[in-house]
Amino acid sequence: MTITLRANRVFTGEKVLEPGFVTMEGESIAAVDTEQPDSVDVIDLGEHDLLPGMVDLHSDCWHQRANPRPSTSFALDDTLVMLDTEVVSWGVTTQYVCVAVQDDAAKGRTTRQAAQSAEIVQRTRHQLRADHRVHLRVEVTSERIDVAEELAELPCVSLLSYMDHTPGQGQFQRESDWRAYYASTGERDLDALLAHRRARQPYTDPTRAELARIAHRHGVILASHDDDSIGRVEQAHQLGAGIAEFPVTAEAAAAATSRGLWTVLGAPNALRGTSQLSGNLSARQALVAGTLGALASDYHPPCLLGAVYALAANGVCDLATAVGLATSGPARAAGLDDRGTLAAGKRADLVAARQRAGRPVVAQTWIAGVPAFGP
Template sequence: MPAEQILSNARLVLADTLIHGSLLIRDGQIADIREGASSLPQAQDLGGDLLLPGLVELHTDNLEKHMSPRPGVDWPSASAVLTHDAQIVAAGITTVFDALSIGDINPKGKRMQQLGVMLAAIAEAEAAGQTRAEHRLHLRCEVSHPQCLELFRELVEQPLVQLVSVMDHAPGQRQFARMEKYREYYMGKYHLSPAEMDHFVSEQLANSARHSDQQRAAIVDICRSRELALASHDDATLEHVTESADYGMAIAEFPTTFEAAEASHARGLKVLMGAPNIVRGGSHSGNIAAADLAQRGVLDILSSDYYPASLLQAALGLAEQDNGYDLPRAIATISLAPARAAGLDDRGEIAVGLRADLVQAQVHKGQPVIGQVWRQGRRVF
């Protein structure tokens, strides 16, 4: 990697404006930003393309697809991590929080078996310098699971852990306040018979009543002592939001009602919604649409969730809608806002002194086409 690089003739998306200009990278950081094209012969001409800050992804379970590409198939974990990493960086994501679930409500699932394997594989690849994006860990704590707290105490010792969310997927609340939607979703996803579904519902309700409140409080206390960023999950009521705010949570992941989203935003929690929700035009669970939250000005962060390429496409789509989100504000939902919410102040925007995490992209008929990606000035795509 050269000590200095000049990227010229680009439309730079800054935190609050868009300029046509050039950018100097020195020793992995942004050293200078100027309007207009550079006349220096060593400058790389970006042909008028967009130059964006590297995207920051806080919540993706994309790795799971590569660990189990087909039912009953376990893929070698080292290969799965590198394939996942390649897909992440090809989507323009330079910092990714891989979301690993502690507790699996799927009666036929393998998340618990894969948890330690995935964590170890990510840590090993990152330590060996094999990944192109920078990987952090997001521990998703299913607080209704009997072993959640015990496993969390063990896994939180991993240095890559920087974000923790607490969730309870018991029926009749939060993501699935409507029982018919809950039954439809899980019977379809896990191929359960009506009798199996009845047992499943009873078991989840009992576990939630027995474990959720106690384990949620204990996990929050541990995170506070370690100064880890905290996120709520699927808040639906003012009571949920009050609890999350009182716990000092920084992020409200996927609130399921307008009431909860607006209250979270008002209490200072950054409201995170799924980018696929924007691309597809709504929630697959029948809850509020992210675009409607943007209309109300309370959408702060987008996450690709299960589809990495949706992140930039959703932000560009957001900027095209009549909602008060111009291009810089829309791009901030996938860069600056998630970086700051997770406690990262060295990236997330194009500004002098920050990391040269950058994405060159053009847009063809609404579809982003990524040309190059740099992480700390080194080209990784």
């Protein structure tokens, strides 16, 4: 089937066409132009903007959705279907769901749950609407790196990041911030948790190196997490990381960019204008400095579209640049050459967005040429 969409503004992920026409044939885009193709019926989207489907490299909300209250839980299979509907309704067509390899009782994370979660994605991903992949997040203070090795063999695992949430470095520069955060998650014995993570510090660099070997052995992209110094970025570069996600200082973001790593920061950070932790790098600051390559929803999928429009509305960048941070940028960072831009031959992942009550919302979403959300 051939379908041509017209919009007053078509953001290709690299530039804007005013107006623009996008023709889909089957699962692919056949043409993108400023002139209406001959002898085809056109669906006029009017005032809606037409964008590429968004690519979310870090979506850490699946397990939160499965446990909305301390006394309430839903099956992970059911919750993934719910999340699929949610992200498509916000224009995300490729989602990297986070699966944490760690034992963290306060967050309800276990290595057993990690294995179960990855298996669910592998089993159900082709029955869902969005393209769901696994972002394997591994705590370097964990003693179960063997689980990461096993899970990296699954075809759905496309990204592996290493993280260290011990206070005094990374995200938690101050122990007081670490204690406040983990107390809010319900952790009952902060001292015991902290003692364990500090006791594992001598093993963290060898663990990073082993995780890099696992990623490269299985053809999985490697990412560092919460880099706070040029030294940490250089270590990631030497280990063959392609992405530096959520660097916490401007120096680390600049170092990552200069070394060819894709710098990914949180959309909630970009939307709010500041990090959730005082003193950590602002996504807007990184964008102005030229060190922001992509945005990720982090823990709140609606923020990705909201951040795109907020960056332009607040004069941080033009809208075409902001769209690229959620589409072409993350697609390139993940090595997904078939999506992220509206161009002939690309996968027909498209989003029609408009303003409602002064905020951007999605009216329609197409995934591989198939209507996935909207009328």
